[in-house]
Amino acid sequence: xxxxxxxxxxxxVKPQQVGRTGLGPGGMCKCSSCGNVIPxxxxxxxxxxxxxxxxxxxxxx
Ligand SMILES: [Zn+2]
Numbered sequence: 394x395x396x397x398x399x400x401x402x403x404x405x406v407k408p409q410q411v412g413r414t415g416l417g418p419g420g421m422c423k424c425s426s427c428g429n430v431i432p433x434x435x436x437x438x439x440x441x442x443x444x445x446x447x448x449x450x451x452x453x454x
Contacts, residue, residue, distance in 0.1 A: 423454040430454065 422439035423430050426449035433439055439453040 421454045422451040424449050424451050426450075 420433050421430050422433045422442060424444035424447065427444060427447045429444050429446045429451075431442075431445065431451070433453060434442070439451045442451055443449065444451050
């Protein structure tokens with residue numbers, strides 16, 4: 394007995410690299426005074442969020 398397992402394979406398969414770093418789309422907010430870094434919240438500009446440590450203005454990093 395001879396069985397032919399001749400299955401056609403789709404050759405258009407690309408290995409998708411799903412590698413996510415720690416940096417999200419929002420990035421980070423850094424304090425201009427003490428250097429404290431917090432994750433940036435979507436929809437809220439860093440400049441509108443005072444540093445939780447010292448209360449200074451934060452900027453987007
Ligand atoms: Zn600060």
